[in-house]
Amino acid sequence: MTVREPLTYRDAGVDLEAAAVTKRRLRELVESTRTEAVQSGFGSFGGRLAVGGEEIVTSADGVGTKLEVAIRSGRHDTVGEDLVNHCVNDILAEGATPLAFLDYFACGELDPDVAVEVVRGVARGCRSNGCALLGGETAEMPGFYSPGAYDLAGFILGRMAFREVAARDLRAGDSLLGLESSGIHTNGFSFVRQVLFERLGLEAADPWPGLGVPVADVLLRVHRSYLEVLRRACEQGRIRALAHVTGGGIPGNLGRILPAEIDAIVDIESWAPPPEFRFLAEQSGAPPEEMYRVFNMGIGMIAVVSPEDLDAVEAAIRESGCGTVRCGRLVEGSGRVRMPGADAVP
Template identity: 40%
Template sequence: MADQYKQAGVDIESGAKAVDQIKSIVRATQDANVIGGIGGFGAEYSLKDSFAKFKNPVLISGTDGVGTKLLLAIQADRHTTIGIDLVAMCANDILAQGAEPLFFLDYVGIGKLNPTQIKAIVSGVADGCKQAGLSLIGGEMAEMPGIYTNGDYDLSGFAVGIGDKDELLGADKVQAGDVLIGLASSGVHSNGFSLVRKIIQDAKLDVNQTYPGFEQPLIDALLAPTKLYYHAVNPSIQADLIHSIAHITGGGIADNLSRSIPDNLTAQIDRTTWTVPHLFKALQEWGHLDTSDMDQVFNQGIGMVLVVPPSKVAAVQANLKAQSQTYYQIGKVVNRNRKAVEIN
């Protein structure tokens, strides 16, 4: 039967080998609350200590994938950092609500299971979990030759954190006069790659070429993993220095920051307060896009925005400096004008 299954495109032995190769990688991310290991029907994580810390504990979860950035990674045969992107897209979301990270699970759907490739992918996921303070407690690898061709795969995952209901960050805490602190992104992150790929195709770009203004081949700049902000931001969350946070993903600064601002206030942003990285300027030129198009799709060099009371700005900046996180004071919150977010 195993031979017939292999002839159908599913290799059970390769799956077992892949699991064996990633066990130590996964184990290295886990804290003392992880119960058992890989192999059970469900992953177990103790909440005894976590719940004891909060008066009104709430679990915060986020799920996501990495979109069509995967296609560039597959075409370039580079699989060691795409897992970082996966974790970042989920972990940065729960961080934006002030969650203390607990654990992460991933899912890999693939056309033909290659243990070496799986090890590279999961190594990236584990790296991302370490950067996010998450325990990688389980996941799934599904070999599906009828859905994916041999070289294709897809990734998804979810992160779970915990917080006190009364202390979670959000728009309800924001006040007029609050200061907006933008944290530098590490590149395009994991949004807008359908447009990136169209630009590459239409402009007939060679992703392996180092274009003027770049210090590396274009593919290296595009596949730079999404920045994880946990270590830079968590000290300020724990010290109650932040009112609200926006993780800048699809929709750009305006769409995402509007989710972190109440209906009666406006976030005014001064785009002269930071320099848009060359990669975005090049994509805009190659794609013949105007600034409004870029603002709607890309992060434009700002991967997260912190909404901070004026009296606590210095303390937040000190924490960011301590973690070598580049930041910019990009604006302020004022009484509502026409829109939730104005970029001038």
């Protein structure tokens, strides 16, 4: 493979088709376990469960191959924070605030120093989101993991706090407000490492070409938590829905919250993707539709807001220190995300 041949996610070892096939086949199994307490459908950002008079919201996630950057750079104390923030954002998109987190750390040979650093990041993420680290499991599994590799997954438990967000009362004419990401967050890393480590032969400590900052610093920037950023607007009932932009990008995740009779039109000209995404696009040769499906491209969360609330919501978010971009709107349609210039099917 020459350097300039366009890279796809599949070349990087991630088969989205296999993932989609698996997901379709899992649906029936999941539904076979449904109980009366379940309040959510298959494929939501978080599962919702009625317990007594409460509604509990949960989600499970992994860090994925961002862990390779931690392992290559020997900096293990940030990926746990990524994971917690990722989970916090997922349940926030279901209207919930976090209560507790449990982690699962697995490796081939247990190095206590590494395990403790990893959990240090988990604990920091928990503290900053007001969430208790309630349990966890540390597993040593000789022969299962490549030497030095480990895996980290987590489970979050929250409580329904923002009914309007959960209700997703979306209407044609609503505005899409993009919240800036802190960087690549926690998805697309199989693609990243293929470009940076394999094709370009960079090391974690090398400067990112054109940025003058070590590759590891750019890649390990912590996945942003949008909990405090969005809290006020959520409390005021001004957020109609949230889409957490993770694997699948804007089209994949915005599509999860659209009703069947509404389309979203995302104007990709309304913001400039940060330089790390532009560099990855150039070096990989991946077309825009691939880039916008693999990466957040600078927008880590999208809020759906009624036009009359847009100024107030934008001001509240910016006051909390997070940049925003008015990146699109909802129109009548058929549940599709349309991104002129980056549509997978033009």
